């Protein structure tokens with residue numbers, strides 16, 4: 039039990055902080071696209087902005103993903119689920135989280151293979167004229183997916199703790215209306 | 220009956236082409252259809268178009284792992300991890316005509332180099348052939364080299380690297396998104412193909428001008444297979460696949476050669492523009508420096524650049540129609 | 545096992561898993577990667593999931609997603625829409641059902657400033673809903689108005705749904721957006737006509753504001769309030785004019801729009817610390833929700849494609865059943881409607897649209913027009929139980945006197961109006977195509 043608690047505190051704490059930083063990524067994205075607009079108006083459109091914006095977007099939603107999961111942002115189809123008691127929800131989640139874990143695990147597997155490839159043959163470079171090396175973004179993606187996996191395990195841990203102790207291990211993250219979505 | 224027995228043991232391949240469905244109809248599908256018909260159920264190849272199963276950037280790894288079994292693409296846009304990468308697609312001013320490509324491969328030694336380099340990275344290279352030249356189709360008209368400045372063009376990585384010195388902003392996006400990207404303003408046009416492809420895939424509908432000057436006379440594209448899947452193929456099917464590919468080369472040779480002439484002469488969607496040859500020579504000369512730069516990158520690169528030089532000196536000495544006079 | 549059967553099995557497994565209440569992206573992604581591993585496992589089937597992530601990265605129009613979400617939140621959280629509401633309140637209060645009509649007007653203006661229905665929903669539920677209930681408006685009427693009105697956010701440009709559709713159908717976003725404008729206004733007008741008729745027949749549904757309350761606001765102030773309507777038009781113009789003229793690209797325009805909305809809130813002194821915090825946190829949350837669903841759905845789509853499901857569906861409709869193109873089109877819309885009531889709309893778009901859109905093109909229909917039909921279907925899906933974003937939001941935001949049953953019942957007449965609108969645009973494609981033709985063919 040105390041191991042589970044420590045795990046939850048560690049993972050949730052880390053992902054929370056990371057997410058709070060990634061949240062500001064919207065402005066980084068805006069800045070790159072703003073610069074892109076500006077450079078076009080100035081007459082020399084830059085060749086790296088679109089791809090850079092794509093990299094930022096990937097960082098934004100993959101590294102921010104675990105925090106979004108904590109917030110309860112991921113929609114569920116709640117035709118039946120919505121009417122369950124909290125206890126029943128926890129039971130269901132503790133089982134069906136297996137789907138999520140398998141998905142994230144296989145996603146990570148593919149990611150690691152692709153990242154290994156990105157380091158081979160002198161380093162994979164993007165097929166664009168800017169030709170950035172692909173390993174940095176792939177590493178970011180793998181780290182993000184791995185953190186997502188850890189967060190999903192933490193959700194499982196919280197459900198187990200709740201079922202064992204009867205005390206909600208999850209902070210009430212859906213207090214604000216918009217959080218339901 | 221033997222036909223049924225064979226059908227039960229059919230070998231299945233997933234094959235992805237660089238082209239979208241409209242162009243793939245001409246550049247890849249005839250080959251796959253030919254093989255499937257002739258294989259009489261022993262080999263069934265399913266054809267997928269650009270980015271359908273894996274995105275073009277991941278094509279090579281997917282081929283290595285066997286997520287897909289065969290590919291039609293060029294070394295450059297599929298980000299080949301070999302030193303051959305820049306030479307696929309459009310290596311600036313390396314060729315003048317579509318037939319230069321098979322000559323370079325079969326008579327000047329490129330075939331052996333390609334075979335060897337791809338064997339090193341665990342992929343079976345099957346065959347290369349020429350296609351259309353690399354012209355420009357744009358929304359703004361180009362009548363001088365200076366007009367290239369500031370144009371955002373969909374182009375190949377190496378062509379983009381070369382054209383950047385003239386102020387071109389090269390963009391690389393998924394093939395099927397290029398047309399829409401012109402309409403949404405992400406692109407001003409393409410430096411990607413001859414006029415046949417412009418009309419076939421619909422780019423002629425969204426751009427207004429076609430520049431008859433090119434930066435290369437023929438696209439160099441290849442067919443590849445997953446090494447293990449190729450090895451597993453019985454010899455008679457190997458011959459069949461190669462025969463299908465050769466038949467496809469022949470079809471494309473005439474399809475492009477005839478299409479380029481006819482659409483320039485009678486097409487009504489793109490207005491032709493030409494930069495005077497004397498002025499375009501500036502671009503050709505820049506290619507010479509670019510060749511030297513690439514040759515410095517390694518031994519293989521040096522060897523290939525030398526082959527291009529040798530061949531170009533031969534055709535220049537031979538005169539028209541081998542060169543433009 | 546024949547491929548068609550595997551495809552069917554995948555689809556039905558996914559549906560079953562969705563009903564377990566697990567996160568939508570987890571259920572879809574699980575079916576996708578497991579199917580890929582089972583089918584092609586020995587040969588790299590495991591990399592389909594990650595390939596989808598690279599594909600998604602290269603789908604550059606999705607960069608607009610966080611921008612439009614951010615815009616929506618700035619608008620709703622910073623309360624710059626309050627002035628707008630007051631404008632409609634004062635000017636429309638004298639009509640029977642006038643406040644409900646004004647709310648539709650408010651929703652149209654908000655729709656022009658954001659790409660989803662979330663913002664309209666939030667603004668409607670926080671500003672309009674309590675006011676209208678206080679004025680003794682019928683709660684079913686009010687709830688329906690807000691849900692239906694906010695769904696205009698995806699039809700009136702800019703629209704995130706049309707951006708996604710544009711990527712799948714390979715059609716220009718600019719023309720699709722313009723195509724949505726007139727049908728969006730038409731639908732708003734139809735809502736208004738419905739409200740007027742209902743309130744004429746039964747004035748209790750939407751009582752007229754008392755005269756003394758209306759007269760309490762002097763004419764000068766009334767005129768001054770009209771200025772509130774200028775801001776949305778300015779933000780809309782700042783974003784759309786450079787885009788339609790090709791001065792800025794799609795993604796750049798979205799960033800310009802987001803920046804404009806942000807600056808407007810700052811200049812009006814509404815961008816407090818708390819508002820700022822909510823805006824960027826919620827933008828991250830909603831963006832992640834969408835992106836992870838699309839990521840999983842793309843992998844699902846790639847496996848589906850690999851099974852030749854697209855060809856199978858085309859064969860089924862055109863050759864085996866030998867149906868008339870219009871019958872096929874209507875069947876597709878019906879199946880979209882049915883699936884839309886159950887499924888997550890984004891996932892539906894990424895999984896089902898690639899199956900249908902090529903067929904629509906092959907049958908000779910205009911894909912711009914079809915994009916509008918598709919979007920209206922999505923609007924309906926947003927509101928219909930058991931699964932819909934607007935339903936989620938309404939449930940979360942509605943005051944306790946509005947029960948779940950009320951929410952479900954309230955949408956019925958509005959869904960009826962939407963189906964009439966859908967049929968109208970189907971019968972008269974020019975309603976959608978007139979504006980893009982006018983702008984782009986000159």
Ligand code: NA
Nearest residue numbers: 655697700702
């Ligand atoms: Na909108």
Ligand code: NA
Nearest residue numbers: 885925931932
């Ligand atoms: Na629904």
